[in-house]
Amino acid sequence: MNIKMRNVLAVIALMATVFISSCRKDDFDTPPAGGSDPGLIATTTIADLKAGYVAGNFDSIDTDIVISGVVIADDKSGNFYKTIVLQDSTGGIAIRIDISDYYTKYPIGRRVFVKCKGLWLGDYNELIQLGGYVDNSNPSQPSVEPIPYTLVDNYLFPGIYNLTVNPKLVTINQVLADPDFYQNTLIQLNQVEFADADTGKTYADMVLQQSSNLVVKNCSGGSIELRSSNFATFGGDNVPNGNGSLVSVFSVFGSDAQLYIRDVYDVAMDTTRCAGNPPPPGAGVNETFSSQTSGSDISLAGWSNTAVVGNRYWRAAVFSGDTYAQATAFGSSLPNMESWLITPAFDLATADTLTFRSSWGFFVHNGLSVWISTDYDGVNFASATWTQLTCTLAVQADGQYVWIPSGNVPLTAFSGNSAHIGFKYSGDGTTNTTTWRIDDVIVK
Structure with a gap:
């Protein structure tokens, strides 16, 4: 060259x-x-x-x-x-x-x-x-x-759309040790949180109308700055006060390492902080998936999109202007597939009724079920206890692409301070390939 x-x-x-x-x-x-x-x-x-x-x-x-x-x-x-x-x-x-x-x-x-x-x-x-x-x-x-x-x-x-770049799973120490290598790449930090002094702040300073640097730290004492512009649509949003994961573009400014998120969906911090204080659960859930990009894996602040078996996740899709979440084993070579889309934690004392809509495409099997957990910590899926909920789901007789309301699903029978709802898709790439869709998930 x-x-x-x-x-x-x-x-x-x-x-x-x-x-x-x-x-x-x-x-x-x-x-x-x-x-x-x-x-x-x-x-x-x-x-x-x-x-x-x-x-x-x-x-x-x-x-x-x-x-x-x-x-x-x-x-x-x-x-x-x-x-x-x-x-x-x-x-x-x-x-x-x-x-x-x-x-x-x-x-x-x-x-x-x-x-x-x-x-x-x-x-x-x-x-x-x-x-x-x-x-x-x-x-x-x-x-x-x-x-x-x-x-x-x-x-x-x-060129072509809808390509996925998986973030590199790294530690704060790793990126600080080799900033040239990670510069302008997508990275993911796990088990991190905003510093105590920054948990009451917004991503940017909307009072002075200027960008802000906030400190992100791990439980071992490592730290790095997250920089956000006051022109960002999320600049006035409060940062979460829990512990969890952060996806960002790694950058530098001289000798300073900096992280930039694309949007709040890059931040999922709703588990117990390093000091042992769990973040307060939200008052409820109200998700239409309208912020998601068609063809991309669902990525929402506080939500967990987990491939338990196989490597497929819940993805966003659009039909007639409506954006929704869907999962399917169609077109895969997976002998088994199990993917979960899990809501943020919500307070059972104030939110005790679930509603949503479901539909299917190319029906060959019943692959959608709905579950609740009162001990899921937002990270350790396998160690949580999940109980299946009884609700109305779309069936073959309803026809393709027809949205069916779940009805009011009561959650009053479950004790605990908070809970998560999990939407489970199960199938395989050979015979159980129905596409299942959900939308308008509300807990109130």
Whole structure:
């Protein structure tokens, strides 16, 4: 790879093309299913692209290099601004683009190919970035600037949708020990919580209208910062005060390690804190799944999506504008499949009635059942006690895609301070392949 510094005239030429390039706007509310790749082939990996870079240098790329990766962070929630984060099997990179609401074209889970020739590789305080040109207006602090919006289509080529990037399960110590390796990749920390001093705060400072850094710690004394923008849709939400898991994009700012969540669904902290104080259960549950992305595994704050047998999870789907959760063994080679979608904890003293809707597709078996637990801690599924509930579920005679109300399912017979509801799907890839759907889960 031949990467070298170009004359500043290259920057001027790039900017001049902004005024002679034609504009194109691609609008759609819901990403089409599947999509297709553009016929490009990645010629190098993200790790190899970054391998020779030295912090503080700004290198122009003048060879025909193509990388590809899956979008792991977009701007839908507002926590990422004009920066798209791609990850392949070797690493991740941030690409600056001068487009707002780009999640409509480059949503999380979509593969994107990038023609790198003509772009610049630089860093923002050691966070490596690709951009359109270098701003040298402040010679002591040059910066890689976004690709002008009229030129983005010359460099970024979207491909298929609904690809899953599983976060790397790591510890705080691991990412702090090798920040270059984890930079701009999706990671998951388990058994972590917000510091005591931050549990009463919101993700961002909405009073002063500024971003906030909050401390996330484990029970061994390790800690790392979570940074959230005041422009994020969740900026005014209170952080949870329990212990659990955190999925985030790992970033750096100089010597400081930072985490960025995509939305609150990345945070699931509803179990006992390190100090031994369990978080208070919620007053109830009211979930329509409308915040979920069709074709992606259900990921909601406080909810557990667990593959007990096999490797399939409950996923979001959309039909006639309605988003719901569904599970199916159809199209798999699994000899057995068991997947659970479990609600956050709720207070039995104030919420004692469950309602929801169910439906099926391509009926061959009864694979949906509903359960309750008063001792599930949000993490250790196998050690919890589950009791099956009696409720009305869709049956074959109801017909395909017909939503059937569960009726009022009483929970007053169960004692304890809190409880979780679990929706269990069981099947296999050979004969028991019915698709089962649930929606409008309410406990009040």
